[in-house]
Amino acid sequence: MKLLTPAPWSDYELIDCGNFEKLERFGSYVLARPEPQAIWDKTLSQEEWEKQAQAYFRKEKGNSERGEWVVKKGMPDRWVGTCPIGGQKLSYKLALSSFKHVGLFPEQAANWEYIHRKSKALQTPKVLNLFAYTGVASLAARAAGADVTHVDSVKQVISWSRENMELSGLDNIRWVVEDAMKFVRREVRRGNRYQGIILDPPAYGRGPDGEKWVLEEQINELLKLCKELLDPENHFFLINLYSLSFSALIAESLILRIFGQTRHTEFGELYLPDSFDKKLPLGVFYRFSTVAD
Known part of the structure; x- marks a missing residue:
């Protein structure tokens, strides 16, 4: 861990x-x-x-x-901020929202580097970003040459993501305003495959048509569907879970039960250190890939 x-x-x-x-x-x-x-x-x-x-x-x-x-x-x-990812400087818009968020989860920067690195190693992979929010993870994949599909249920957030793409000098990300579960079910029926899947689901949420998302009740089914979408030969997979009731061991048990033994696997906790060396835990992650670092 x-x-x-x-x-x-x-x-x-x-x-x-x-x-x-x-x-x-x-x-x-x-x-x-x-x-x-x-x-x-x-x-x-x-x-x-x-x-x-x-x-x-x-x-x-x-x-x-x-x-x-x-x-x-x-x-x-x-206002606008920047973050160096894969030797490139990506830009994002920040704003004061009524839900305390500002458009960025800084602890995810460690995962953005991973996404960029794996996307580059897989050479123009198809990458699916679910619950994609304002899209810095999508930018990290696109900056490495990936063909990115960005899915979020909130139209305004998709517009925000598009602004971030343009601020970063990138283009050609596919934007989808839809409930993540509905989108994944349809992709499975179509027989589509992705070489990269990124999941950052909230504890609770609503789709554009009022669809209800409860992490504990639906994550098991969603992961099973993602297994069907993931290219078995060449891939990376990343999931973040931010819920006080979820531990890294729950993430490990879920992934092992559904995907079996995976290669080049890492899992544990994300944290940010403050200026006084206190470590603030900010969720758990699980990631694996067929390509080594």
């Missing part, structure tokens, strides 16, 4: 975390927002947090997800 964290990059820093919050720098701007995994005390004082943060997310009463940002003068609603 591995603990995986991204290499440092200039446009992101986890400054401090604790008391169910995290203090982060995205480019030139410092944000404070909720983080349920940060159960320890903060290192910096509350006064220092309030001094540094240019935007602070406040949750609505009785709502664990929605809220609003309290912003200081000069803090924009949206």
Whole structure:
């Protein structure tokens, strides 16, 4: 089992975390927002947090997800950041959303490097990115020459992803606004195959037509369908799971039961270190490939 964290990059820093919050720098701007995994005390004082943060997310009463940002003068609603992936600089738009998210999950940078590396080694693979959000994983595959299909159920998020593609100087990603399970079932019926599959499912979600997604109830079926889509000879596969009830051992048991023994396998936890060497866990991952690093 591995603990995986991204290499440092200039446009992101986890400054401090604790008391169910995290203090982060995205480019030139410092944000404070909720983080349920940060159960320890903060290192910096509350006064220092309030001094540094240019935007602070406040949750609505009785709502664990929605809220609003309290912003200081000069803090924009949206801005652009960059991340070096595979020797290239990819760009992404950041924005303050009512769900505390900003359009980027920084801990995934370690997986973006993996996606780029494996896509390059497989030489123009067909890559499917499910629950693809704003698409930096899609950019990592496309920048390595992959033929990318990007699937998300939210039309506005697909538009955001397209902006990120254009900001990065890339093109020809296939955009699909659809429920992930519906799309995969149809692809299986069509007999389609992919050399790369990326999965980053939420704990809960809704499809464009109100389809209900519950991770614990549906991930087993989805993985079985993904096995049918994955090219048996040449492939990479990556899944991220961010749910307080899921461990790396659950991911391992799921994959082994469905895919059997896999080659060049890695699994464990993703984390971000803050400036005081506290390690903030941010989900589990499982990845394997037919091509070695």
